[in-house]
Amino acid sequence: MKRLFLVVVLLITIALSAQELKSPSEFLGYELGTRFTRHHRVVDYYQYLSEAAKDRMQLKEYGKTNEQRPLLLAYVSSVTNMQNLEAIREEHLKSTTGTGKSTKAIVWLSYNVHGNESVSTEASMQTIYELLTSKQAYLENTVVIMDPCINPDGRDRYVNWYSQFKNTPNQLNPDSKEHNEGWWSGRSNHYMFDLNRDWAWLTQLESQQRLRYYNNWLPHIHVDFHEQSMDSPYYFAPASEPFHEVITDFQRDFQVTMGKNHAKYFDANGWFYYTKERFDLFYPSYGDTYPTYNGAIGMTYEQGGGGRAGLGVITSNGDTLTLKDRIAHHHTTGISTVEVAASNVTKLNKEYQKFYQPKNYKYKSYILKGPEDHMRALTQLLDQHQLSYSYGTGVNVKGFNYKTGKAGSLRTNSESLIISTNQTRGTLVKVLFEPNARLSDSLTYDITAWSLPYAYGLDAIASESLISETSKKENSSKKEVFNTNTYAFLTDWNGMDDARFLAELLQQKIRVRQAQKPFTLEGKRYESGSLIITKADNDGRKNFTKILGEAAEKHHKSLTAVSSGFVDDGKDFGSRYVLMIPAVKVAVLAGEPTSTLRFGEIWHFFEQQLHYPVTVLDENYINGVDLSNYEVLILPGGTGYERFMDTPMLSRLKEWVSQGGRLIAMGKAIASLDGADGFDISAREEEKDSTVNLVQPYENLQREEIKNDITGAIFKTKVDATHPLAFGYKDTYFSLKLASDSYDYLESGTVAYISKDTLPVAGFAGSEAQKKMAKSLVFGVEKHGKGQVVYMVDNPLFRGFWENGKLFFVNALFMAY
Known part of the structure; x- marks a missing residue:
């Protein structure tokens, strides 16, 4: 009788809650799924819920985007749990040390990491509404943390674009403009970075701010909501191979448990779905893998649709896919996820503790x-x-x-x-x-x-052993003291702190020289590329030493003051081998020929890493720009250069380079110069293996094709450290190679290259692709008249995390001339 009474009370409470709270449609003033909701209105709804249901929900602004949109986390649970939220968090984290006795499940739901996969945020509003109303029972032993939009800048870019170009009311024909977004899509964030590949590298503002909160919870379950091709059925766990070897049997098995529960609802509705295909658990910087490597059941859910689907579209098999359909699917898996968590609290906590028990890994x-x-x-x-x-x-x-x-x-x-x-x-x-x-x-x-x-x-x-260690590093830093007898200030050149130091000095109009040859002075050796800042060069610069000292402290630079430019060994400071570094004006091409991601990496590098000005020139109007106003022009990687690099453009670039310009061609942009008049770059001829059976069963074709691919493997390259493009490097460099593109050595100016040994030191490279790598160029410079062309076959700025490659790019800007 008492149990029946409690059930009745709970049902009455749920009914009253549903009456008190407005649904998304009621609050927004339109039926959910009939239009896209701009971010500020999503924020309004979440703020409304946090006030109307403050006993069961807390809203936290955890940061702001580059475009100053708020980033939110909503914490949802029962009244009692919310009153003890901090105690629940602390008890949960004790499980990572084996001492916790948590009786709650922690579920984190992340929406809209890709801005034009826009259904996610819409679905989040329906999901949180039902958790606060009809699905409250799941929250008795579960805390749900929801991020309604990881990428507000990208999402609003898409929603604003779609609102501008959609037909009225909307057009189902996929040929219509509203289904074809264009180059500046809403997928990525402000800097055109893919936030779903930034969890481990944390190059982006959104990722950095989010992870501070994620690491303070380390949930049992994390779901990343996505969209894929509009013709694809829904995808949910379990994931496909490869699984990283650290993933536990329980993590794999629980994905199956989760998938079966989702399938139950999809089967009942006659919805199509698939599992165990395409989406693996290996690369560590995804929204499913990073949580998995931190003990969670990390999962990706993929709804068909994406930027092409709009409010509704006819798919290739003639079905109509609507935004309402997409919301229903994501909402269903979201609720189903919480349901499974609530039904498996004891097991989740037990296995979570086991995950954090000491492991006997080979390398300690x-x-x-x-x-x-x-x-x-x-x-x-x-x-x-x-x-x-x-x-x-x-x-x-x-x-x-x-x-x-x-x-x-x-x-x-x-x-x-x-x-x-x-x-x-x-x-x-x-x-x-x-x-x-x-x-x-x-x-x-x-x-x-x-x-x-x-x-x-x-x-x-x-x-393979634990190594003795100390927790403190000796502090050897000291504040620079400059005396009046100083002739010049010297410092080394080997990393990004040096690059930022130089970039700031050039913008402060401090004149800086570089040593093209190693030298020894006052008993100390300085390598090629070392910076030389003389008083004579900066005689008319007010507060010269003050500016220099502040820049050195800011960028962790140690300066050596010397009293003479007469070196003990090498070239004196007045030599032709000691060159002034120009404060170059840099432009980068944007638009259809380029990849948005490759362009974004360069844009972000200049503004957020190097802190040096760059001008963006769009392909739509570059023909009307006077290139003589720029010393450097960068061509980001991309697959659309065939049309852009017509004969007039090639002739124009050739003339600009010959007059002193520096063209930096990266990745697949290089192919547009291959064979062009005046450019010496040449793709390597592929050697065909006559022993390969050219007739293959259909089911083997994908695995046969991958023999020609390189999927992000690391190759050991040789480096000509005497070349200005390689200043700061030694005789080897480990390059992250992303494709099997291969070019012959340059007749002169081959700087980093692969020799005969083409076996990668890490990662996968197909057998045929490896053959193409033999004796191939990685980075090189060729001279044309007064200028240069810099070729970067591998991308040193890829996703912003390959720290050791960035100095090659900086050298291409300031050193290699």
């Missing part, structure tokens, strides 16, 4: 040494991920040597970084630092190599 410690600014950049990333690290004590460490690919040793010191898997989030350490992640299937959705020692250009050893 990763030891790293290298330039100070490379190390500083890495520790900043580790801090963002809340990963522990320490410093060496002078011991000699043996293990796998990343540089040689064989057993080796490295002596630690107080500057050496030690990262151990013997910590709470040791699994994430293994995933990010292991030399070569084991790939169970070569058919994968993204890049297959990312190891941070290679990405940051550090000497590294992976040790």
Whole structure:
């Protein structure tokens, strides 16, 4: 009788709640699914709910986007749970240390990471409404955290575009303008970055702000809501191979549990879906994999539709797909996810604790040494991920040597970084630092190599032992003191702190020289590329030493003051080998020939990493721009250069270069110069294997084709360190190769290149693709008249995380002339 009474009370409470709260349609003034909701109205609805249901919901603004739109988290649970929310969080996190006794499940639902996959945010409003009304029962033992829109800038870009161009009321024909978004799409964020590939690298403002809150919860379940081709059925877990080896049996099995529950509802409605295809769990920077490597059941849900679907569209098989359909599907899986979590609280907590128990991974410690600014950049990333690290004590460490690919040793010191898997989030350490992640299937959705020692250009050893360490690094920094007898100030050149220092000085109109040859002065050796800032060059600059000192402190630069330009060995400061660095004016091409992602990487690099001005020239009007106003023009990678690079444009670029311009061609933009008059770049001829059977069964075709592909593998390249494009580098560089594009060495100016050894040090490269890599160019410079063409076959700015490649790009701007 008492149980019946409680059930009745609960049903009455739910009914009253439903009457009190307005549905999304009631609040917005239109039926959900009949138009797209702009971000500020989504914010309004969530704020309304947080006031109307304040006992069961809290709303937190966790940051702002580049365009100043708010980023929100909604915490939803029962009245009692919300009153104890902080205690629930703390008890849950104790499970990572094996001491927690949590009785709640934590579910995090993330929507609209891709802005033009716009149904997600619409579905989030219906989902939170039902959790606060008809589905309250699920919240008795569950806390749901909802991010209604990870990418508001991209989403509003799409919604505004669609509202401008849609027919009235709307047109189902996919040929209509409203279904063809164009180059500047809403998929990416302000800087055209894909936020779904930034969870591990944290190059973007949205990712950085979100992860601070995610890491304070580390939920049991995380779902990333997406859209895919409008002709695709719905996709939900379980994922496909390859699964990274650290993923537990429980994580894999629970995805099946989740998928079966979703299927129950989809089957009842006659909705089509698929599982175990295409979307794998390997690359660590996704919204499903990153949570998985932190103990969660990380999942991607994909609804057919995307930017083409609009409010409704006729698919290729003649069906009509509406926004209402898409909302219903995402809403169903969202509620189903919470339902499964609420039904499996005990098991989720038990297995979550097991995930965080100490693991016996092969490599127990990763030891790293290298330039100070490379190390500083890495520790900043580790801090963002809340990963522990320490410093060496002078011991000699043996293990796998990343540089040689064989057993080796490295002596630690107080500057050496030690990262151990013997910590709470040791699994994430293994995933990010292991030399070569084991790939169970070569058919994968993204890049297959990312190891941070290679990405940051550090000497590294992976040790099978735990290495002795100290928690503190000796502080050797000191404030610069300049005396009146100084002739010049000298500093090294080997990383992005140096680049930012130079960029600031040039904008402050401080004149800086570079040493084209190594030299020794006052007993200290300086390598090629070292910066020389003389008093004589800056004689008329007011507050010269003050500006210099402040810039040095800001960018962690140590300056050496010298009293003479007469060197002990090498070239004196008045030599023709000591050149003034120009404050170049830089332009970058945007528009249809380029990839939005490749353009965005360059745009972001200038504005948020180098802090140096860049002018964006769109292909629509570049013909009317006087290129003589610019010293540098960058062609980002892209697949649309065939039309853009017509004969008049090629002739114009050739003339501009010959008059002193510097053209930087990146990735697939290089193909548009191959064979063009006046450009010496040439694609390598592919050697055909006559022993290969040209007739293949249909089911084998995909695996046969992948023999010609490279899916983000790391190659060891040789470097001509005497060339200005390579200043700051040694004789080897580990390059992240994203495709099998291959070009012959240049007759002169081959700077970084692959020799005969074409086996990648990490990641997948097909057997035929490897053959194409032999004796191929990676970075090179060719001279034309007074100017140069810089070829970057591999992209050193890819996704903003390949830290060790960025100086090549900076050298292309300031050094290589």
